Amino acid sequence: MTTPAYQQIKNYVLAAIHAGEWREGDLVPSENELVKRFHVARMTVNRAIRELAAEGVLTRSQGAGTFVAATKYQSTLIEIKSIADEIRARGHVHSAEVLKLQAVKADAALAAEMGVATGGRLFHSLILHHENGVPIQLEDRWVNPALASDYLSQDFTVSTPNEYLTRVAPLSRVEYRIEASRPDRTARAKLAMIRDEPCLVLHRRTFSASQVASMAKLYHPAGRYQFSGYF
Amino acid sequence: MTTPAYQQIKNYVLAAIHAGEWREGDLVPSENELVKRFHVARMTVNRAIRELAAEGVLTRSQGAGTFVAATKYQSTLIEIKSIADEIRARGHVHSAEVLKLQAVKADAALAAEMGVATGGRLFHSLILHHENGVPIQLEDRWVNPALASDYLSQDFTVSTPNEYLTRVAPLSRVEYRIEASRPDRTARAKLAMIRDEPCLVLHRRTFSASQVASMAKLYHPAGRYQFSGYF
DNA sequence: CCGACATATTTGTATAGACAAGCAAGTGAA
DNA sequence: TTCACTTGCTTGTCTATACAAATATGTCGG
Numbered sequence: 001m002t003t004p005a006y007q008q009i010k011n012y013v014l015a016a017i018h019a020g021e022w023r024e025g026d027l028v029p030s031e032n033e034l035v036k037r038f039h040v041a042r043m044t045v046n047r048a049i050r051e052l053a054a055e056g057v058l059t060r061s062q063g064a065g066t067f068v069a070a071t072k073y074q075s076t077l078i079e080i081k082s083i084a085d086e087i088r089a090r091g092h093v094h095s096a097e098v099l100k101l102q103a104v105k106a107d108a109a110l111a112a113e114m115g116v117a118t119g120g121r122l123f124h125s126l127i128l129h130h131e132n133g134v135p136i137q138l139e140d141r142w143v144n145p146a147l148a149s150d151y152l153s154q155d156f157t158v159s160t161p162n163e164y165l166t167r168v169a170p171l172s173r174v175e176y177r178i179e180a181s182r183p184d185r186t187a188r189a190k191l192a193m194i195r196d197e198p199c200l201v202l203h204r205r206t207f208s209a210s211q212v213a214s215m216a217k218l219y220h221p222a223g224r225y226q227f228s229g230y231f
Numbered sequence: 232m233t234t235p236a237y238q239q240i241k242n243y244v245l246a247a248i249h250a251g252e253w254r255e256g257d258l259v260p261s262e263n264e265l266v267k268r269f270h271v272a273r274m275t276v277n278r279a280i281r282e283l284a285a286e287g288v289l290t291r292s293q294g295a296g297t298f299v300a301a302t303k304y305q306s307t308l309i310e311i312k313s314i315a316d317e318i319r320a321r322g323h324v325h326s327a328e329v330l331k332l333q334a335v336k337a338d339a340a341l342a343a344e345m346g347v348a349t350g351g352r353l354f355h356s357l358i359l360h361h362e363n364g365v366p367i368q369l370e371d372r373w374v375n376p377a378l379a380s381d382y383l384s385q386d387f388t389v390s391t392p393n394e395y396l397t398r399v400a401p402l403s404r405v406e407y408r409i410e411a412s413r414p415d416r417t418a419r420a421k422l423a424m425i426r427d428e429p430c431l432v433l434h435r436r437t438f439s440a441s442q443v444a445s446m447a448k449l450y451h452p453a454g455r456y457q458f459s460g461y462f
Numbered sequence: 463c464c465g466a467c468a469t470a471t472t473t474g475t476a477t478a479g480a481c482a483a484g485c486a487a488g489t490g491a492a
Numbered sequence: 493t494t495c496a497c498t499t500g501c502t503t504g505t506c507t508a509t510a511c512a513a514a515t516a517t518g519t520c521g522g
Contacts, residue, residue, distance in 0.1 A: 004504080004505060020401065030472060041506060041508060041509095043507070047506095049473090061514080061515075063471075063513075063514035063515025064514080064515050064516070065515090066472085066473080175460075175461040181429065220411075226409055226410040227410075228407060229406075230406040230407065231405055235474080236476070237475080262502075263502080274477070275477080277503085277505095280503090292502085293502070293503040295484080295485050295486075295503085296485090296503080297502085297503080
């Protein structure tokens with residue numbers, strides 16, 4: 001099986017950049033130059049270079065030429081999947097325990113964060129997630145009833161609030177915050193945390209159609225859970 | 232200014248999906264069908280559909296057809312920028328204090344993580360980063376001398392190890408892990424942490440040309456630092 | 463020296479055609 | 493019925509050409 005010509009050109013360019021032969025900001029050979037070098041049609045070169053530009057490897061400027069793109073802003077991208085998916089991906093068993101699932105009146109602070117009136121109705125759930133029977137995440141969540149009216153009648157031992165909410169209220173914006181904190185008494189007890197063990201907390205606020213759909217605090221015992229990955 | 236034909240086709244497809252007209256898994260009209268509908272050449276349709284497939288909107292199968300892709304994996308992407316950039320972006324003053332900068336012999340555990348021989352030479356630096364004079368990050372870093380031979384002669388009060396390393400050893404792979412932990416005595420003292428305050432730690436291991444280039448542990452006081460963002 | 467203009471280069475888009483390769487459904491034989 | 497084969501549709505790749513649009517450069521006149 002032969003690799004397509006456009007892919008060979010992409011590989012050639014990537015190799016030259018990776019080897020340091022062409023550095024950031026350098027002018028890359030023009031399409032016509034590569035046409036001569038590889039003995040292919042210009043459209044083939046165009047596809048290769050255009051795809052590399054779309055992938056962020058190169059930048060192009062009509063009339064000027066193609067350049068090696070500035071190395072991606074020195075940053076680490078971290079992907080956080082839903083806890084149930086993550087546990088299943090590890091081949092382990094996910095189970096959930098619904099500790100609370102009720103309507104509450106919003107106090108001032110909560111109302112402000114959720115974008116509702118003080119004293120307004122909110123749904124509140126507290127769910128403990130287990131991995132192979134071991135508690136791994138305590139999910140403390142408030143939901144805007146306007147966007148998920150039948151939240152209270154869901155069975156969250158079967159599908160997670162996350163899955164339900166993304167189905168009924170497609171999210172348009174997400175705010176998140178990761179912090180380390182000391183757990184409150186409930187969290188420490190439910191998560192069976194040892195003395196003085198800190199907590200890794202993910203705050204997540206999701207918007208649907210420019211309203212706050214849901215706000216969640218996800219507590220994890222430091223010893224049993226980290227966010228990790230690679231790229 | 233007219234929008235290109237291929238872009239119009241992309242918009243048409245995206246609109247149909249967004250409107251719920253075509254749902255997840257549905258068969259999308261074939262290229263020849265779209266050629267008739269838009270009165271363009273097949274290559275033009277091909278480009279539009281191929282780009283949407285590359286973007287993850289559609290999936291294609293030679294011989295079978297083109298389908299609406301499964302909805303994006305429910306996940307949160309978190310971007311972590313370098314501490315100096317982040318502080319400067321807030322309009323604050325970043326300053327660094329070099330606490331250690333020396334060559335050390337690798338013990339077994341360190342050697343394994345860095346991919347060198349036990350007892351081999353490694354560079355070690357310990358740098359305290361301040362935001363407006365307040366300690367905000369303790370950077371504990373090991374560096375492979377083979378990839379950054381003049382690491383010890385750098386002035387890290389001027390540019391960060393991060394900046395130096397990405398310049399001399401273009402990174403090919405990154406592994407990361409975020410965890411909450413209790414700080415050791417040095418970290419607690421240097422970061423001026425209050426009693427029992429937990430630590431938010433980012434572990435980061437970078438590879439260059441399939442060798443480990445550097446490994447860092449970045450300690451942050453929980454009360455003064457969180458990873459946050461939105462999308 | 464400097465600005466206006468012409469010119470060459472480069473990328474951006476589009477066409478019409480061609481052949482290959484993979485899949486699915488229909489067809490026919492055992 | 494079941495299996496093998498054919499046929500048609502679909503995507504995957506590539507070509508050669510064409511014109512448009514943006515940029516850079518050189519030239520010439522003032």
